[in-house]
Amino acid sequence: MTRTPPDALAALQQAAAHHEAGRQRLYLVPSENGLSLAARVPHLMEAAIRYAFPGPDVGSENWAWPGRQDLVAVERAAAVRLGAQLGARHVNLKAVSGVSALTVALSALARPGETAFNLAERDGGHGSTRFIGARLGLRMKDLPVDPATCTLDLEALADQLAGGPRPELVYLDAFMCLFPVDLAGLREVVGPHAVIHYDASHTLGLIAGGAWQNPLAEGADSLGGSTHKTYPGPHKGVLATNDAGLAARLDEHASHLVSHHHPADVVALAVAAVEMDARGAVYAQATIANARCLGTALAERGFRICGDKRGFTDCHQLWIDIAPLMDAEEAARRLFEAGIVVNAIPLPHITAPVGLRLGVQEVSWAGMGEAEMEEVAEIATAVLRDGHDPASVGARTRALVEAYRPGEAGEQVLRAALAAIGGGA
Secondary structure, eight states: OOOOOHHHHHHHHHHHHHHHHHTTSEEOOTTOOOOOHHHHGGGGSGGGTOOOOOOSSTTOOOTTOTTOHHHHHHHHHHHHHHHHHHTOSEEEOOOSSHHHHHHHHHHHHSOTTOEEEEEOGGGTBOTTHHHHHHHTTOEEEEEOEETTTTEEOHHHHHHHHTTSOOOSEEEEOBSSOSSOOOHHHHHHHHOSSSEEEEEOTTTHHHHHTTSSOOHHHHTOSEEEEESSSSSOSOSOEEEEESOHHHHHHHHHHHHHHOSOOOHHHHHHHHHHHHHHHHHHHHHHHHHHHHHHHHHHHHHHTTOOBTTGGGTSOSSSEEEEOOTTTSOHHHHHHHHHHTTEEOEEEOOTTOSSSOEEEEEOHHHHHTTOOHHHHHHHHHHHIIIIISOOOHHHHHHHHHHHHHHTOOOTHHHHHHHHHHHHTTOOO
């Protein structure tokens, strides 16, 4: 057996230390989720180092790489399963991330010189959309948002478009979201010929679980996004539509913008899709219930929660305007010292530059419920409102984590792998 170089062992040991520290923390980050041991295993297989490209027709030989039809079959089955969950006849799994899917969609769905509307960053739009769209030659414009409802202002959009040309593309890129979009109303305003693309990076698991609006059923022409936020899969991307013409365009552009779409990740996504079939509906409902419960519990303890007039949230995210108590960065630091990881990030429509963005999807996938949300609110109150030493309440966080930590099977696999390459326990 080839001896593992010392520097390689050092890198692995450093990552192992990070892994062990992370197992003691409670993650309330809206852009992350758990990944089962079954979904991690493909990265130890041949799939992690091989190419696999499905041909254009079912049953066709894997292009230029013979003997890999098993990987192609897994990808086709995963696409069918995801299509059933999303209500889509055409699913493309080439995108390797949410921004990869974003790039393919902008490239495929509008031509250089055409007008595309998206959400401004100040209103919760993704920071890469405008940059990528402009580099692709699109004329990017802001969708108006009503601060009172935290969603699209369709009257303002209608006024903006009155007497003028309709956009060729509307790209709904809310990575800061609390409430669904009125897709039927949006369609009425922009007309029948505009392509509406729904970036479901944050809500994909809620859509698949039937607890959030289904964009393709409500008027969107296509959707895309990442598969590791509310969808408990690997870091991967997906594109879906019911329009055969749009599917052909997405496939063509994906084939040029993504050279290799990582079969191990595809297999991991196939595993996650099966897990979502088994647990997705219960999990998605629990996620929304937990988010609302946590929002209510924090508001009752004096925290300023955005969206309070509409029940705080309809998805996994909560936004906290923490400025009346302290700077958001200081709040995130104190919570981290107490074992809770959150985002300090600019929030739409608050006065302070930065607030706290929480997500409860990972703890919901782990099985936590409303009693645990009450405990999280108590810990946050002790640390942020009442000034307790974060270390003094850290044990309460660790108790939550330990009660819902996955079984030891995954740790046994990791220890065996490290021992096999000489990395120690």
